[in-house]
Amino acid sequence: MAALLKDKGTVTFEEKWPTMRPTVLKLLRQECVSRSEWQDLFWAVHKVCLWDEKGPPKVQKALQDDILDFISHAQARVLDQHENQALLKAYITEWRKFFQQCSYLPLPFNQLESALAGKTTTSVSKKVQNDDAIVRKLMLDSWNASIFSNIKQRLQDSAMKLLVIGVRESYVNLSSNSGDKLQIYTENFEKAYIEATKAFYRVKAPQYLEANGVQNYMKYAEMKLREEEQRGEKYLESFSGSLQNLNECCVEVLVTTFRDTILAECPQMIKNNETDKLKLMFKLMSRVPDGIQPMLDAMEEHIVSAGLADMVAAADTITQDSEQYVEKLLDLFQRFSRLVSEAFDEDPHFLTARDKAYKQVVNDTQVFKLELPSKTKGIGNKTQPESKCPELLANYCDMLLRKTPLSKKLTADEIESKLKDVLLVLKYVSNKDVFMRYHKAHLTRRLILDTSADSEKEENMVEWLREVGMPADYVNKLARMFQDIKVSEDLNQQFKETIRTTTKSSVADNLNIKILNAGAWARGSDRVAVSLPMELEDFIPEVEDFYRKKHSGRKLQWHHHMSNGTITFTNNVGRFDLDVTTFQMAVMFAWNQRPHDKISFDNLRLATELPDPELRRAGWSLVAFPKMKRQVLSMSVEVTSPKEFTENTLFWVNQEFAPIKNGKPQKRGKVNLIGRLQLSTEKSKEEDNEGIVQLRILRTQEAIVKILKMRKEDFQRSAADRVGGDAEEHVPPQQEVN
Structure with a gap:
């Protein structure tokens, strides 16, 4: 040791x-x-x-x-x-x-x-x-x-x-x-690097802006931001946050400092559709907090002002042609969408601004105005004017789906594309319930008159309406209408076979009876009394008896205003087949036994038993049918509207009536006098308007009740939480029981 x-x-x-x-x-x-x-x-x-x-x-x-x-x-x-x-x-x-x-x-x-x-x-x-x-x-x-x-x-x-x-x-x-x-690096190198960069551009940037203008300065700023970023990646520590600090510094001295000056150019650039310059401005301003908001406001204001200006400028054309109106709306949408795509890379903020502004254009009432009268107490006689856009969209759909010159010249794919365009515009329509009202009326007319260009497209349109979020109750009624037509065809065939052996079989072969569900097709108040020709009156009991045997307990209600037929008309010129509505037929049959007599308006009312508004409408269609140079009926006085008919106005058969072809009257031919088959009466129109207004009121009340219930539940839940918390604080300690 x-x-x-x-x-x-x-x-x-x-x-x-x-x-x-x-x-x-x-x-x-x-x-x-x-x-x-x-x-x-x-x-x-x-x-x-x-x-x-x-x-x-x-x-x-x-x-x-x-x-x-x-x-x-x-x-x-x-x-x-x-x-x-x-x-x-x-x-x-x-x-x-x-x-x-x-x-x-x-x-x-x-x-x-x-x-x-x-x-x-x-x-x-x-x-x-x-x-x-x-x-x-x-x-x-x-x-x-x-x-x-x-x-x-x-x-x-x-x-x-x-x-x-x-x-x-x-x-x-x-x-x-x-x-x-990185303490020494951050406090010394990074700080000095950023300060030197900032000091440099504080001198250079204003000089370049003053010498070259805003548009050239934007290119300069973007180039310098890119250069400084590349330089920073090379010379700064990548994991220290230095690059972000450098980028914020450069944005501040190159962009934020001149933010208002740069943005002042935005409205004019949008107006001139300078997409390249706008794209550069968007890249710069997206780096600045709230930098793109003024650009959003400028684009929104441009879309509203430019869109409405175009619509007003084309008012003379588009007010007369729903096709031109829809094409104009689609052209505006495509133009504004192209601007968002090319200038702003379809940024969600700008897409939202486009939608908001375009919705204002679609629902504007400067060019078209629609009023829905309301008798609801406390609201007044009229509601606020609405855009007529949904009605015109429905008219355009009807032109595409009906047998018209437009639908005949288009291929099936082109028709489908245009219908999809209509649905695109429909997304921005506020009063979609009005569109459904008119679309249903057009569909009813096409199905009753059998004028649909393509039955498959008709059914596809119903499904597309469902996909774009139209109210389910409206869409379900449209789907039910197609089912009724198919069922009605079978019943009609069975009825013809049942009476084929009777003496009326030759007449029965020309009958086409449609038995439809009243809830899906029409209102009860649409029924209008009319005196039918004896040839038709005889079949009503037989049809009712046939249907009663098929479906016990069901009741038939005849809607003559939705009916039509073909009559043979003979005068001094020749013999013609006239396609007419039931009301027109009733008026024409007043001369069946006395073709050369003159009949007053009052006597026509007695003969047809039609209500005054319907008689005036039917009589006017026979004395002033559009595009007819020679009318079926003549009258004793010249008037400009059916409201000017008096009790003593005389009507008589025009013995010189004939369709004109190549400037010459024809001795034979078929003439369609139905035109736009009137499917609703004045009373039913008022009911439809009232129904739309009432439904909107109910939906508003429903939304208010839901909000109040949600707030009440939140209040009760928070109150229960507070009571529970207080109870826990005052719970006495448990005592052990021996």
Whole structure:
């Protein structure tokens, strides 16, 4: 034991350091170190730190002196350079050499760190070297205190001018702060880099704007933002947030500072459809908080003003032709959509603004106006005027789905495309219930008159209406109408077979009876009394008896205003087949037994038993049918509307009636006098209007009730939570019962 203590005392710092120091100096100078020298250094440090109690502090002090001496020589070599580029190059060379040794020199001194911290040999064996090793920290702190702090201002100024990557690396790796490895880099290099960039553009940007104007300045700003981003990726630390800070700085000095000046050009650019310039402005303003809002407002205002101006300018054309009206709306939508796509890359904010503005155009009442009279108490006689757009859309759909010159010249794919366009516009219509009302009326007319161009397209249209979110109750009624037509065809065929053996079989073959569901097709008030020709009156009991046998308990109601037929008309010119409504037929049959008599309006009322409004309408269609040069009936006075008929106005059969072809009257032919079959009476129209108004009121009330219920439930829930919380706070502690 005594011998061991004696040996321990013989190993001292003074004995070992002279053998250790040459190897330490070689490592600092990056000179070649042999394997034996490397291993001897490990062993010497171990013995001094373990056997000499005063050895570790002495080793640390001696090591620090040599490091400082090495750094002082490096500093001298750097400061010998007077040019910025040479200074940076010398600094980078010395720093990289020194930093490389920061990874090797601390390795043999692991035992020193343990000895200074009071750790045992066992704990040393388990230690893993890291960047916080005492020797590494000593080296970095010495470099920072001796060379970096003295010349960092020159380094920063030179680095900002020459942007040398090596300088940045020294800033990044120099920090010995374990909590923030980038502290020195952030506080010095990044800050100086950003400040220099900001100072540069604060001078250059206003000069360029004043000299070149806003539009050229936008190109300049975009180019500089891109250049600074690329430069930052090269010279700044990518994981430190420096790029974001640099980008915010550049946006502030290049864009935000001139935000109002740039945006002042936006309305004119939109008006001139300068999409490339708008796209550039959008890219710049999207970087600025709330920068695109003025652009959204400008585009919205342009769409409303330009759209309405176009509609007013074309009012003379589109008010007379629903096809032209819809085409104009679609042209506007495509134009505005193209603007959003090309200038703003279909940004959701601009799509929303387009939709909002286009909806104003579609529902505007400057060109077209529709009023829905209301008798509801407290509302007044009339509601607010509405757009007539839904009615015109329904008319256009009717032109595409009915046998018309338009539908005949279009292919099936073209018709489908145009119907989809109508549905696109329909999405922006506020009063969709009005569209459904007119669309149903047109569909009813097409199904009754059998004038549909394509039955498959008809049924597809119903499904498309369902897909675009039209009210389910409306769409279900349309679907039911198709089912009724198919069922009615079967019943009609069975009825004809039933009476084929009777004496009326020849007449029955010409009958086409449609038995329809009243709830889907018409209102009960649509029924109008009329005196039918005897040939038709005879079949009514037989049809009712036939249907009663088929369906017990069901009741038939005859809707003559929805009926039509063909009569043979003979006069001095020739013989013609006239397609007429039931009401027109009743009027014409008043002359069946007296073709040359003159009959007053009052006597026609007695003969036909038609209500006054319906008689006036039917009589006017026979004396002033559009596009007919020679009318079926003549009258004693010239009037401009059916309201001017008096009780004594006389009517008689025009013996010179004939269709004109190539300027010559024809002796034979078929003439369609039905025109737009009137499917509703004045009373039913009022009921339809009242129904729409009432339904809107009910839906508004329903929405209000739902909101109130939701608020009540939220209030009750929050109150229950508060009561529950108070109860928990005042619950007495439970007592243990023995």
